[in-house]
Amino acid sequence: MRASLMQIAVNPEESVDSRRQRVASLVREQSDVDLVILPELWPVGAFSYQAFAEEAEPLDGPTHEAMAKAASDTGVWLHAGSIVERAADGVLYNTSLVYSPAGERVTAYRKIHRFGFDQGEATLMGAGTTPRTVALPELTLGLATCYDLRFPELFRQLTDAGAQGFVVPAGWPARRRGHWTLLARARAVENQAYVLACSTTGTHAGVEQAGHSLVVDPWGEVLAEAGTAEEVLTVELDAAKVTATREQFPALKDRVLGVEPPRSAS
Ligand SMILES: NC(=O)CCC(=O)C(=O)O
Numbered sequence: 001m002r003a004s005l006m007q008i009a010v011n012p013e014e015s016v017d018s019r020r021q022r023v024a025s026l027v028r029e030q031s032d033v034d035l036v037i038l039p040e041l042w043p044v045g046a047f048s049y050q051a052f053a054e055e056a057e058p059l060d061g062p063t064h065e066a067m068a069k070a071a072s073d074t075g076v077w078l079h080a081g082s083i084v085e086r087a088a089d090g091v092l093y094n095t096s097l098v099y100s101p102a103g104e105r106v107t108a109y110r111k112i113h114r115f116g117f118d119q120g121e122a123t124l125m126g127a128g129t130t131p132r133t134v135a136l137p138e139l140t141l142g143l144a145t146c147y148d149l150r151f152p153e154l155f156r157q158l159t160d161a162g163a164q165g166f167v168v169p170a171g172w173p174a175r176r177r178g179h180w181t182l183l184a185r186a187r188a189v190e191n192q193a194y195v196l197a198c199s200t201t202g203t204h205a206g207v208e209q210a211g212h213s214l215v216v217d218p219w220g221e222v223l224a225e226a227g228t229a230e231e232v233l234t235v236e237l238d239a240a241k242v243t244a245t246r247e248q249f250p251a252l253k254d255r256v257l258g259v260e261p262p263r264s265a266s
Pocket residue numbers: 040046114115145146147148150170171172173176179
């Protein structure tokens with residue numbers, strides 16, 4: 001299957017509504033692929049904390065409307081990145097949305113690990129509790145969002161649930177770009193799975209974004225990597241490559257579960 005990662009520029013000169021319409025048009029240009037992927041919180045910006053409450057939307061809000069239509073108009077699976085979701089009880093979540101080629105929302109994943117320590121997302125948003133996978137006809141994908149990339153246990157759980165690839169929308173800062181690339185490759189190698197890591201670019205809320213979206217294969221090789229401009233990365237994905245990697249180097253079968261807790265020498 002062919003997948004396109006759309007590295008979107010998030011800059012303050014463009015309004016949320018204009019960006020929503022522009023991104024929907026960009027998705028419509030991708031009719032020759034099977035899957036399109038967008039970054040984390042591209043409507044508002046992952047670090048635009050002061051705008052989260054104002055731009056929060058219900059699951060069936062304006063981004064859903066625009067993305068469901070873009071998916072069905074284009075006839076693609078669409079991982080529409082994430083939105084600031086306002087749940088019925090008023091709590092905000094960083095929620096990723098996935099659409100079928102018919103424009104149906106097939107799943108929504110609320111980011112489990114919130115970024116910011118004692119500020120920002122970590123204080124403004126609720127934490128998701130449910131890991132999600134999506135079985136596309138050609139490949140089963142596990143969902144994670146940005147800071148989740150630092151938590152290997154989530155990816156192992158998704159692998160155990162059948163994931164052959166991971167989609168990681170992000171708003172990753174430029175100053176930690178080295179971690180972004182390293183962690184994407186690490187998650188691919190340790191789970192012998194594709195990693196489709198799609199970040200924003202530009203600068204919003206004073207935070208320069210890394211760009212450098214990348215696709216890593218199940219052996220840890222980088223198949224494609226963006227620069228810092230807005231751009232589209234198109235790659236070929238093959239479930240047989242996941243199976244072959246796991247058969248030829250069967251490290252996942254050598255896991256030892258349920259070992260004793262460490263013993264301290266002091
Ligand atoms: N939006 C995020 O989750 C940012 C994560 C980040 O900056 C980091 O892990 O470093």
